[in-house]
Amino acid sequence: MNGISKNFGPVVALDQVDLTVEQGHIHAIVGENGAGKTTLMRVLYGAHPANEGSIELNGQPVNFRNPEQAIRSGVGMVSQHYAIIPELTCLQNLLLGAEPSLIINQRDAESRATDLATQMGFQFNWNQPANELSPGQAQKLEILKLLWRNAKILILDEPTAMLAPEDADLLYAKLHELTQTGATVLVVTHRLPDVMEHCDHVTVLRGGKLITSVPVSQTNPSQLAEQMIGVSVTQHTLTESHPGEPILTAENLTILGDKGQDAVKSASFVLHQGELVGIAGVDGNGQRELFHALMGLQPFQGSAILEGQNLRDLSTQQRIASGLRLVAEDRHHEAVIESWSIVENASLGLHRLQDLKKGLGVNREAQLALATAATEQFPTKFDNIRQAFRGLSGGNQQKVVVARALQQNPRAILAFQPTRGIDLYVADLVYRELIEATRKGITALVVSFDLDEIMTYCDRILVMNHGILIEVPPELRHDRQAIGRMMVGATP
Amino acid sequence: MDQILNLLASTSGISITTLLLSTLAYSSPLILCALGGLFSERSGVINIGLEGKMLAAACATAFVGAASQNPVVGLSAGIGIAILLSLLHWILTQVYQIDHIISGMGINALALGGTSLVSKTFVELGGKDAAIFPRELYYLAAWVAAAAIWYLFRSTRPGLRIFAVGNDPDKSRQMGLKPLGIRLQSLVMTGVLTGLAGALIATNAGRFSDEMTSGRGYIALAALILGGWKPWPTLLAALAFGFFGSLQLILQGRDLGGLAVPGEFWQALPYLITLIALAGMLGRNRAPAGLGQP
Numbered sequence: 001m002n003g004i005s006k007n008f009g010p011v012v013a014l015d016q017v018d019l020t021v022e023q024g025h026i027h028a029i030v031g032e033n034g035a036g037k038t039t040l041m042r043v044l045y046g047a048h049p050a051n052e053g054s055i056e057l058n059g060q061p062v063n064f065r066n067p068e069q070a071i072r073s074g075v076g077m078v079s080q081h082y083a084i085i086p087e088l089t090c091l092q093n094l095l096l097g098a099e100p101s102l103i104i105n106q107r108d109a110e111s112r113a114t115d116l117a118t119q120m121g122f123q124f125n126w127n128q129p130a131n132e133l134s135p136g137q138a139q140k141l142e143i144l145k146l147l148w149r150n151a152k153i154l155i156l157d158e159p160t161a162m163l164a165p166e167d168a169d170l171l172y173a174k175l176h177e178l179t180q181t182g183a184t185v186l187v188v189t190h191r192l193p194d195v196m197e198h199c200d201h202v203t204v205l206r207g208g209k210l211i212t213s214v215p216v217s218q219t220n221p222s223q224l225a226e227q228m229i230g231v232s233v234t235q236h237t238l239t240e241s242h243p244g245e246p247i248l249t250a251e252n253l254t255i256l257g258d259k260g261q262d263a264v265k266s267a268s269f270v271l272h273q274g275e276l277v278g279i280a281g282v283d284g285n286g287q288r289e290l291f292h293a294l295m296g297l298q299p300f301q302g303s304a305i306l307e308g309q310n311l312r313d314l315s316t317q318q319r320i321a322s323g324l325r326l327v328a329e330d331r332h333h334e335a336v337i338e339s340w341s342i343v344e345n346a347s348l349g350l351h352r353l354q355d356l357k358k359g360l361g362v363n364r365e366a367q368l369a370l371a372t373a374a375t376e377q378f379p380t381k382f383d384n385i386r387q388a389f390r391g392l393s394g395g396n397q398q399k400v401v402v403a404r405a406l407q408q409n410p411r412a413i414l415a416f417q418p419t420r421g422i423d424l425y426v427a428d429l430v431y432r433e434l435i436e437a438t439r440k441g442i443t444a445l446v447v448s449f450d451l452d453e454i455m456t457y458c459d460r461i462l463v464m465n466h467g468i469l470i471e472v473p474p475e476l477r478h479d480r481q482a483i484g485r486m487m488v489g490a491t492p
Numbered sequence: 493m494d495q496i497l498n499l500l501a502s503t504s505g506i507s508i509t510t511l512l513l514s515t516l517a518y519s520s521p522l523i524l525c526a527l528g529g530l531f532s533e534r535s536g537v538i539n540i541g542l543e544g545k546m547l548a549a550a551c552a553t554a555f556v557g558a559a560s561q562n563p564v565v566g567l568s569a570g571i572g573i574a575i576l577l578s579l580l581h582w583i584l585t586q587v588y589q590i591d592h593i594i595s596g597m598g599i600n601a602l603a604l605g606g607t608s609l610v611s612k613t614f615v616e617l618g619g620k621d622a623a624i625f626p627r628e629l630y631y632l633a634a635w636v637a638a639a640a641i642w643y644l645f646r647s648t649r650p651g652l653r654i655f656a657v658g659n660d661p662d663k664s665r666q667m668g669l670k671p672l673g674i675r676l677q678s679l680v681m682t683g684v685l686t687g688l689a690g691a692l693i694a695t696n697a698g699r700f701s702d703e704m705t706s707g708r709g710y711i712a713l714a715a716l717i718l719g720g721w722k723p724w725p726t727l728l729a730a731l732a733f734g735f736f737g738s739l740q741l742i743l744q745g746r747d748l749g750g751l752a753v754p755g756e757f758w759q760a761l762p763y764l765i766t767l768i769a770l771a772g773m774l775g776r777n778r779a780p781a782g783l784g785q786p
Contacts, residue, residue: 085656087655088652092652096653096664101649102648
């Protein structure tokens with residue numbers, strides 16, 4: 001790819017980027033959110049046409065106008081959000097868009113699919129509805145879909161984001177086998193350990209510009225991190241915590257999931273003053289239900305006590321008044337109203353607290369003061385504090401949501417993926433603020449699917465697997481492999 | 493059920509054969525129309541305009557059949573107008589992204605007014621008998637269509653693609669499918685089948701009269717919902733509506749040996765069930781997941 005530029009309206013997403021990828025390599029594209037990684041890949045496989053530049057494939061100039069043309073030339077991409085339709089069976093998902101013939105011979109297709117899966121060391125029950133697939137299996141199905149279409153160049157966007165470390169290692173091993181047979185793999189990622197361990201070559205993008213492209217053997221993680229961010233960041237070092245009185249005590253919490261199963265099974269934990277506790281685990285293992293139940297969004301069995309008050313007796317509004325705060329997982333559905341202003345969103349949920357209430361309405365001055373404080377806590381970019389929330393970038397929206405949880409004397413903060421969609425630099429800031437807040441006598445519980453993040457910042461680590469919550473013993477606190485094994489239910 | 497049949501046989505001398513034939517006559521347009529709706533809704537396009545398409549097709553079949561005295565021309569006109577209305581629905585909902593319900597209502601209103609205008613304009617032609625195909629052909633077509641659709645969705649490429657687009661147009665697009673095109677094809681099939689349904693209604697009556705479909709497009713829609721958007725269950729649901737509908741025709745005005753059921757009850761029964769089904773009380777949850785999505 002030579003001199004690729006891409007604008008979205010006035011925004012320059014890619015500025016004269018060159019990229020050369022050798023056949024048989026696993027080539028990593030790294031960069032921060034908004035660096036242009038995904039955009040570059042989408043240009044390559046035809047989803048966005050470039051404004052400028054040219055692409056050559058095996059020495060031939062190509063110009064893909066849409067993904068179908070790209071896949072016909074052997075270029076395919078697995079996006080971060082899988083294109084698997086839950087109502088279809090696994091086989092139907094595999095075939096869709098690339099059916100072998102007008103009339104589909106079920107048995108033929110199934111045996112060809114099984115052959116392909118066996119080659120990769122995967123196993124599928126082809127007539128199983130796709131909604132029953134785990135994130136790991138779905139990822140595998142997506143890769144098989146590309147192979148079914150004879151892709152020779154596979155682009156994977158954050159392939160390990162949803163996988164436990166062991167599954168991630170397995171995936172890379174299989175990708176290596178694929179490259180032995182002449183395939184080429186492009187991996188978009190922000191996880192430097194993956195790059196160092198599994199990739200041959202790495203390209204760094206920042207702000208839509210090419211920063212460097214080097215063999216992995218000639219670089220190191222801290223150099224890459226610096227190139228990604230543009231300034232050198234020091235690795236966060238844990239300060240010792242001095243846990244005080246318990247703030248939130250949960251005993252034998254059992255919570256039903258949306259399919260009637262026990263999503264959380266008899267979970268017990270205590271959060272003390274002065275500590276940041278992390279829950280590690282793969283998405284969908286009960287983290288969501290746990291947070292919803294604590295916040296009063298769904299019922300639970302067992303007991304949960306917040307500083308002497310039984311949560312069961314409190315409505316969600318009363319829980320907020322008692323100092324419980326949630327940084328919700330799904331920002332658009334659970335945390336903000338996008339058509340409202342930044343001011344209104346910054347106090348959303350806190351608006352019935354004593355300081356903000358004025359009769360039946362809201363104290364406008366206090367509301368504005370709170371919004372100003374929240375947007376200053378993390379440097380948030382906006383034109384006007386009264387503008388619609390929608391106009392903020394995803395990263396800036398998330399900053400407001402996290403800052404809101406820190407306002408008005410919180411006692412216990414429940415944060416679900418608090419750094420989702422924000423830059424490394426701000427992510428670091430978010431965690432530092434959370435840690436600082438806990439040191440002043442509150443407590444915080446964080447769910448993250450990024451084990452490195454949890455290991456870097458949290459004082460204590462809990463692991464959640466299939467609804468079972470266990471604590472990582474202090475002696476294994478820094479053992480990534482051991483925690484990884486606990487995440488999939490194996491003995492550490 | 494047995495009791496009713498016995499009662500029928502003993503009190504009014506209605507044979508089971510009569511009842512079956514009448515059920516077939518009443519249900520076949522429902523089956524064709526519901527299967528037409530199945531194509532549309534499986535591809536993700538809500539279609540409450542079945543009634544209008546059917547009415548327009550009945551009108552065109554009767555008047556063109558009368559004018560040309562050629563059954564092929566008459567039927568073609570019926571199917572043709574239903575396809576045109578279907579395409580109008582496609583343009584409104586897919587190209588201009590108008591709400592599917594509004595577009596469907598509009599088409600029903602258009603058909604109602606349009607056919608009434610035609611019948612008032614060509615009064616003389618309306619009195620003539622139209623050239624028609626034997627109705628048994630339509631009965632056969634209804635069952636063949638159900639079998640064909642079952643096969644289409646079970647093991648063919650177009651079937652899989654319609655199913656995928658109806659469940660998740662966005663992800664289908666990512667897989668290289670073109671929802672717009674697939675829905676166009678589906679809606680043409682909706683036109684063909686509702687056209688056949690309308691032609692059959694005209695055939696059964698011999699000539700056109702205003703509002704002659706009398707809400708059967710909605711009953712067909714109810715059958716489709718009751719049948720869970722699957723061809724055979726939909727056919728069965730339409731048969732059931734047909735059975736009760738014909739029972740009503742036969743029982744009306746007859747003495748049922750002291751059973752004091754007002755005729756209006758029988759008349760209202762199919763509509764009552766339709767209302768309950770359309771209100772979503774009988775399993776809206778099995779609907780195609782992408783229904784109504786752009």
